[in-house]
Amino acid sequence: MKKLDVLRVEPPNWWVGFKETSLQLLVHYQDISERKLDVFYPGVTIKNIHYADSPNYLFIDLHISKSTKAGHFNLVFKKEHTPDLVFNYTLKSRITHSKDYIGFNSTDAIYLITPDRFSNGNPSIDINEALNEKNVDRNDNYARHGGDIKGIINQLDYINNLGFTAIWLTPLLTNNMYHGSYHGYAITDFYQIDPRFGTLNDYLMLSIETTKRGMKLIMDQVANHCGLEHWWLKDFPFKNWINHQDNYVRNRTNWNETKSITTTHRRTTNQDDYASNFDKKGMSEGWFVSVMPDLNHRNPFMAKYTIQNSIWWIETANLRGIRQDTYSYPDKGFMSLWAGAIMNEYPNFSIVGEEWTNNPLLIAYWQHGNPNKDGYLSNLKSPMDFAMQETVVNSLNNQEGYDSGLIELYEALANDFAYTKPSDIMVFPDNHDMSRIFTRLNGDIAFTKMAVSFLALIPRVLQIFYGTEILMQDFENPGDHGLVRSDFPGGWKGDQVNAFTGKGLNENQVNMQGFVKKLLNFRKHSKAIHYGKTVHFVPENGVYVLFRILDNETVIHIMNKNQGETKLYLAKFNEIGLQGRAVKNIITSYTFFWGDNITLQEKGCFIFSTKL
Structure with a gap:
């Protein structure tokens, strides 16, 4: 692998004022695990440093106290007889409250x-x-x-x-x-x-x-997968960073030969009382497709x-x-x-x-x-x-x-x-x-x-x-x-x-x-429509009628699958309380009074509202 010459820190910045006061930084650089980290900033403390399987990673747990102010500070990675590596990290003020x-x-x-x-x-x-x-x-x-x-x-x-x-x-x-x-x-x-x-x-x-x-x-x-050309896959931090990682390493020159991976796209295994562990693992650990590592x-x-x-x-x-x-x-x-x-x-x-x-x-x-x-x-x-x-x-x-x-x-x-x-x-x-x-x-x-x-x-x-x-x-x-x-x-x-x-x-x-x-x-x-009660009536003769009702506003949706004119008798819908009320077609703006029947001129949908 070629020498890494870019110090990568992710997330690249963070914010003060979160409920969650912990932050874990992924750090990637050539043999970064051989270096010690110094951080000097009021309210920011190193809680733990985790070493990965690859020497080129560190995972750093920081605590950001509630009193920490927004600002900049240096992550300084030190190694004897070697120039310091410095990453200027920013803690921002939050613009919008949670x-x-x-x-x-x-x-x-x-x-x-x-x-x-x-x-x-x-x-x-x-x-x-x-x-x-x-x-x-x-x-x-x-x-x-x-x-x-x-x-x-x-x-x-x-x-x-x-x-x-x-x-x-x-x-x-x-x-x-x-x-x-x-x-x-x-x-x-x-x-x-x-x-x-x-x-x-x-x-x-x-x-x-x-x-x-x-x-x-x-x-x-x-969250489920990444692309096959993700930079992780050229230098895995851990031996179990992706599912079926051993298969990937073994077949990386010809990834189409990964038939040994068991993939079950039976999502019902998430709920199935009878599902086997084999099938559950095949669902949650199997790759979505061969170019998207899980x-x-x-x-x-x-x-x-x-x-x-x-x-x-x-x-x-x-x-x-x-x-x-x-x-x-x-x-x-x-x-x-x-x-x-x-x-x-x-x-x-x-x-x-x-x-x-x-x-x-x-x-x-x-x-x-x-x-x-x-x-x-x-x-x-x-x-x-x-x-x-x-x-x-x-x-x-x-x-x-x-x-x-x-x-x-x-x-x-x-x-x-x-x-x-x-x-x-x-x-x-x-x-x-x-x-x-x-x-x-x-x-x-x-x-x-x-x-x-x-x-x-x-x-x-x-x-x-x-x-x-x-x-x-x-x-x-x-x-x-x-x-x-x-x-x-x-x-x-x-x-x-x-x-x-x-x-x-x-x-x-x-x-x-x-x-x-x-x-x-x-x-x-x-x-x-946003918040109203829904009432619908069993379809018959190729017509389905649905109402959305809130306070003094009623919206009527009619679906008519009949060709040509269809007469719809309205007594069936008396419980909605529209008798004698003016209603408007929201598409054509035609207004009429709800009476005994209406004629649906053609196959299609008709949307009416008491909101004139």
């Missing part, structure tokens, strides 16, 4: 963006010669396309005007991989913004500009590193939420500690965890407060509702029965009794890992509007993938990740179609964009 980090909730509509595919605001950084993947090719679905942080900043007004209140970006941290680095999930440096997206200052400016517009910034983080959080130094990294980003970028990738894949005991440490420091923060399951029982298991049989306490506020997403698609595509398949949707919402707090769960019509909703509904615009509006009105946190508002699709190769994450039209200079301005959009796209804008801007100000 309680004021207000996370996302059911009032929010979140815009999910794959940054490389959204907007190129700074073409000069598209290629970085210091990184392994150097090509930019917009004709290759798996190459980098050049979208960046500046491009997102440029389009924040577009996102805000659509009615979104938060943005979630897929990972922006350095992915120094040779291929497919655009998606961000193979992180090779957990403290660095990928220079092809911009700088840390760019990210901080994004946070500032988002906050200016009353919006929230959510960071996509990955991090071993049973190693306490890895666990501490991951927790501190999340807190560092929250504090640095004024985050209002974290989306945690592959939530159920790591050791579930660690994930409880990780989420608990964050929520203890930031009691009003929000974390959403990805658990891709169509089983509501499994979704409920991961939500904080669920009375789990095994006593597991997740500390996770918001699981993701893949079950509802799948049911929406299946229900709308199902044309059989007197209810035309809508009973599936009714029954799915009826499952909310199983959840501790349904309104904290995140629901979505599609995301970056699946075929777009317009594709899955076979290009049916009416069904696409029905799906989006239903998910926007039920008691949930709402997330919508960029481009859903203009009917982006992947008919050419459904489900292909590179195609699903296609470029947003108008994000690149010279694009013939510009969805940000409307130039070149067809009539259907303009109509859908307008629909989403009216829906979300109404939702933004509707307390009945």
Whole structure:
């Protein structure tokens, strides 16, 4: 191994005023374990120094007292007959109090963006010669396309005007991989913004500009794995830093030959009373894919590193939420500690965890407060509702029965009794890992509007993938990740179609964009949708009616799968108390009085409100 000439200290800085007064520094330098450390700063004391298996690491436990002032001090590493190594460390003052980090909730509509595919605001950084993947090719679905942080900043007004209140970006941290680095999930440096997206200052400016517009910034983080080119893997601190580390060392010249690793992607082993230890280990220790080594959080130094990294980003970028990738894949005991440490420091923060399951029982298991049989306490506020997403698609595509398949949707919402707090769960019509909703509904615009509006009105946190508002699709190769994450039209200079301005959009796209804008801007100000009681009626004759009610505001959502005009008799809904009241169609602004019946002119969704 070549001589290490960079003194790396992580976290690279910290703050005074946390509830947690301990800080563990990872220090990496050639034979650093042969040196002694001196620290002289009021309120900062060395509690312990841990030696790793590699002589090039130290793990240093510092105590930062409650009275410690912000400032700078030197970490001085001494060795006889050798010049001192000095790292100037900064303790910062906290800008925002812990309680004021207000996370996302059911009032929010979140815009999910794959940054490389959204907007190129700074073409000069598209290629970085210091990184392994150097090509930019917009004709290759798996190459980098050049979208960046500046491009997102440029389009924040577009996102805000659509009615979104938060943005979630897929990972922006350095992915120094040779291929497919655009998606961000193979992180090779957990403290660095990928220079092809911009700088840390760019990210901080994004946070500032988002906050200016009353919006929230959510960071996509990955605790389960890293990228195969992470600098750790060239010099492991411990013999158990990653899972199946022996296999990696043995096969590192040809990692595709790692079939000896047992990987079980049966996430039910986390709850299964009957699961074998063999299968449980295969789930929590198996690699997600062969180019993403699985991090071993049973190693306490890895666990501490991951927790501190999340807190560092929250504090640095004024985050209002974290989306945690592959939530159920790591050791579930660690994930409880990780989420608990964050929520203890930031009691009003929000974390959403990805658990891709169509089983509501499994979704409920991961939500904080669920009375789990095994006593597991997740500390996770918001699981993701893949079950509802799948049911929406299946229900709308199902044309059989007197209810035309809508009973599936009714029954799915009826499952909310199983959840501790349904309104904290995140629901979505599609995301970056699946075929777009317009594709899955076979290009049916009416069904696409029905799906989006239903998910926007039920008691949930709402997330919508960029481009859903203009009917982006992947008919050419459904489900292909590179195609699903296609470029947003108008994000690149010279694009013939510009969805940000409307130039070149067809009539259907303009109509859908307008629909989403009216829906979300109404939702933004509707307390009945945010906090109201939900009442729905068993679907019949291809019509499903749902109400959200709070005080004097009632919102009505009607899904009609019938072709042509359909007369809906309203006596069935008398318990809601709308007789004689004026209601307005929030999309068309047409106002009428709730009487004996209404005529639904066509297949589709109809959204009414007593808020005129």
